[in-house]
Amino acid sequence: MSKIVHDHLIYILEKEEGGSMSYMLDTSKRTTKLEDIIQNFHDPFVVFNSKMEAVFANSGFYALLDDGEVRDEQILKKLQNCYQCLNFKGKKLDALECPIHKALHYEFIHNGELQLAHKQQKHSTYYYVSTRSITIDKEDEDLYLIIMRDVTNTIQTELTGKEFIQIAAHELRTPITSIKGFTQLVYERYKERSKSWHFQPTINIIKDMERDETFLKIMLDEVHRLDELTDELLSIFKLEQGKLEIEVEETEVTTFVAELIDKFHIPNDFHRIHYDSSPLNKHIRIDKKQIKRVLHNFLSNAVKYSPLASDIYVTVECQDDQVVVGVKDEGFGIPEECQSRIFDRFYRVEHPEHEEIPGYGIGLHICREIIRLHGGDTYFESILGQGSTFYFRIPCV
Ligand code: ADP
Numbered sequence: 001m002s003k004i005v006h007d008h009l010i011y012i013l014e015k016e017e018g019g020s021m022s023y024m025l026d027t028s029k030r031t032t033k034l035e036d037i038i039q040n041f042h043d044p045f046v047v048f049n050s051k052m053e054a055v056f057a058n059s060g061f062y063a064l065l066d067d068g069e070v071r072d073e074q075i076l077k078k079l080q081n082c083y084q085c086l087n088f089k090g091k092k093l094d095a096l097e098c099p100i101h102k103a104l105h106y107e108f109i110h111n112g113e114l115q116l117a118h119k120q121q122k123h124s125t126y127y128y129v130s131t132r133s134i135t136i137d138k139e140d141e142d143l144y145l146i147i148m149r150d151v152t153n154t155i156q157t158e159l160t161g162k163e164f165i166q167i168a169a170h171e172l173r174t175p176i177t178s179i180k181g182f183t184q185l186v187y188e189r190y191k192e193r194s195k196s197w198h199f200q201p202t203i204n205i206i207k208d209m210e211r212d213e214t215f216l217k218i219m220l221d222e223v224h225r226l227d228e229l230t231d232e233l234l235s236i237f238k239l240e241q242g243k244l245e246i247e248v249e250e251t252e253v254t255t256f257v258a259e260l261i262d263k264f265h266i267p268n269d270f271h272r273i274h275y276d277s278s279p280l281n282k283h284i285r286i287d288k289k290q291i292k293r294v295l296h297n298f299l300s301n302a303v304k305y306s307p308l309a310s311d312i313y314v315t316v317e318c319q320d321d322q323v324v325v326g327v328k329d330e331g332f333g334i335p336e337e338c339q340s341r342i343f344d345r346f347y348r349v350e351h352p353e354h355e356e357i358p359g360y361g362i363g364l365h366i367c368r369e370i371i372r373l374h375g376g377d378t379y380f381e382s383i384l385g386q387g388s389t390f391y392f393r394i395p396c397v
Helices: 003-016 030-040 059-064 074-082 099-104 152-195 203-240 253-263 288-304 336-341 363-373
Strands: 045-048 054-057 083-086 112-118 124-134 143-150 249-252 272-275 283-286 311-319 322-329 377-383 387-395
Touching: 045 059, 059 143, 074 083, 074 099, 074 112, 099 112, 099 124, 099 143, 124 152, 152 203, 203 363, 249 253, 253 272, 253 283, 253 288, 253 311, 253 322, 283 288, 283 387, 288 311, 288 322, 288 363, 288 387, 363 377, 363 387
Parallel strands: 272 311
Antiparallel strands: 045 054, 045 143, 083 112, 112 124, 124 143, 249 283, 311 322, 322 387, 377 387
16 A cells, blocks of 8 residues: 555544544554554454555454455455444344445445344454545545444443343342331321320320321332332343333323322322313223323423422314323423433533532433333423423324
């Protein structure tokens, strides 16, 4: 390869490395070291000419292939012989989805996810695949670089963390369910018993009893929060792995919402939910358990983020063959600069009022994904200091 091509390659690879190679480029050893630098560049890369013939590959790329030979259009086939091509979530990529295939067909790729799972050795390496064209000058033909940034360490650390949380959340479910059940039982029995005592308690006993009841209530609320958190974490993992499945059934929407509001437990005596339940006679195909979850999340957010405004309005409307369900509150509202990220995973509004309210920033993300699985969408309107309305809409049957 000509020196000028070397120079261009060095320039591009240098950018990929984030500047860590520059100390070598600045020295007088530059020309003698070019070959070394390119060959020993950590990430695999391969250079093609305009006929898509591989004209150069570094040792990292040769090492990927079992026979260590690089030849033009067979590259993808060879990779597929040794490896299964997957994305980072483990979904098998067919040829058209594979970033190397796309790159070989002149598609511009930036950080395309590629997991190479070795068929025999049962280990995976993870890459961000990107392409660059190397234009030297008008007379020379253009060259084309496919570079595979090895991110195996980062992804594996991330995966181990995720797996740990997933296992922990799963394992916590059983004890939490049992603690929740027994705490609830003790709390209910305590309240019943204190009504039917036959003696006149002293002031001190009354104070003790009130304190015990408060403690039991706190335990119940906290264990309820833990239960919700483990549930939400497990749902996130299922969503990410594409394993959250829905089982739909045809349902009349106004009645469904009315029943749900009826059973919704408002955790205080202050808030009131207003709902006009006159039947619209509109049917949707939904997984009732999952849509209940969405509405629950909207309602509990409306309660949580409006501690000083008691009224919450639920509406069901029909718009262009879609059913739109809205939950309106007159609470804090959401600052404009935070609005675009509201449905992001783990996002919580950075605002003093919001930060005092407990939460994990998971609920709305899950709601959006559940509604997507139903072929619908979620959105909201909000004005800081005036309140918010969260909506979901789903096609009618
Ligand atoms: P959490 O409430 O557990 O933090 P969510 O995903 O349900 O998580 O909500 C994400 C963020 O959106 C919340 O932290 C809150 O700042 C904001 N938010 C959600 N619903 C409302 C609402 N009705 N009014 C104001 N802010 C809200």
